[in-house]
Amino acid sequence: MNSLPPKPKDKVHTGTGHRARLRERLLHGANDALLDHELIEYLLMLAIPRRDTKPLAKRLIDEFGGLAGVLSAPSDSLLAVKGMGKTSAAALKIAQLSALRLIQEPVKEQPILSGWAALLDYLRADMAHLTIERVRVLFLNSKNMLIRDEHIGDGSVDQAAIYTRQVIKRALDLGAVSLILVHNHPSGNPSPSKQDIAITREIAEAGRRLGISVHDHVIIGKEGHVSLRSKGLI
Template sequence: MLDKPPDNPKSHGRNAGHRDRLRERAAIGGVDALPDYELLELLLFRSVPYKDTKPLAKDLLARFGGFEGIGAASHEAIEDAVARSLGYRPGKATRAIALDLQLIFDVTRRAAKEPASKRPVISSWTALLNYVRVALQHEPREQFRVLYLDNRNQLLLDEVQNRGTVDHAPVYPREVVRRALELSAKSMIIVHNHPSGDPTPSRPDIDMTRQVIEAARALDISVHDHLIVGRDGVASFKQLGLM
């Protein structure tokens, strides 16, 4: 295996021609017209300057199941995939490529979060769903979060209350409400994920939600919804008539 890209002038020329043609297609037709692997190719051009990035793009999408899977993967997993695909020995070059990819997806996550944090959450349903899906859809372990809102339904804080196993994250209703009081929150939205992929609420999910609602009601704090995120979609307790 190689520590760095081979210095092959002929290969450089062929790749440069392909890169120019792909950039021109993107500029004329727009990036929306490109398939996923070509869009990822474009992103990888800067990280892998002299090697054909099409096989790497296809390998990454296949290994992680798409863009969201790549974005949720650990640095080590991405670096390993890059090394295997390019035939490099893990080292400075593979670390740099993995870091570049993580930076791209971290920027995407922050961009998805901005609309929910800058506008009233309740009136921005699409932005809210997009945010929670990006944040939790590919989490390998269950995570319990609370979006705390002010009296105008502006987001005060998105806080991870607990992380758990592949199928359970402990929840303490009193702690959820105590944190709302500390933040002077007037309402909240509960969010957690099902790593199994199926967002259907379980009986413990329903029971826990009712306990949080009762604890919050005693202090005049509203619970607007409980969202469960899975790879198959997002389930809303309010829409399902469970609250």
């Protein structure tokens, strides 16, 4: 009896020389020693040691539009790509988490308002490539040090709910004296909507009555960021 033909898959890897060259470039080269798809390839190689991971790396780059898109992609989306499994998805997510922890350190170690550039770098890395709208609030103490960076909700592709009562109550619970609102626009365009402006002013007014200041509302997108404070909208 003839057996069924094997399902198509990425070919078994036999190019140990190629992997050795990647490793040497990684260990001894500059920051740009590896191309974006080679970075993904090397991460996948560690998770799938017996397979040629270059085709899968290029497939992921094409699917998510680049390195940042791959690392920021939700686990479910990664697993939906042909050739990906839980181990390979976890390899990509640990790389993303490590990068975020690295750039988060300056945010934790100095007053937020004096480390604004570091904060924006962190927020862009974490939120610019999300495919859903996410809302977070940075709660600060009297020295403008970060008490808590809290994810308070997700929305659809074009909107996320920010509840004034929820934000102010959480600030009171944490003993925060000020806060910064942050959300992303999956469209890539960070320009504020009328709703963004209205809810910011509503939260600012509610906080003012209780001695809680809203320093800013920052909107993040692939095309950049917008500060409602710098636009004179708060």
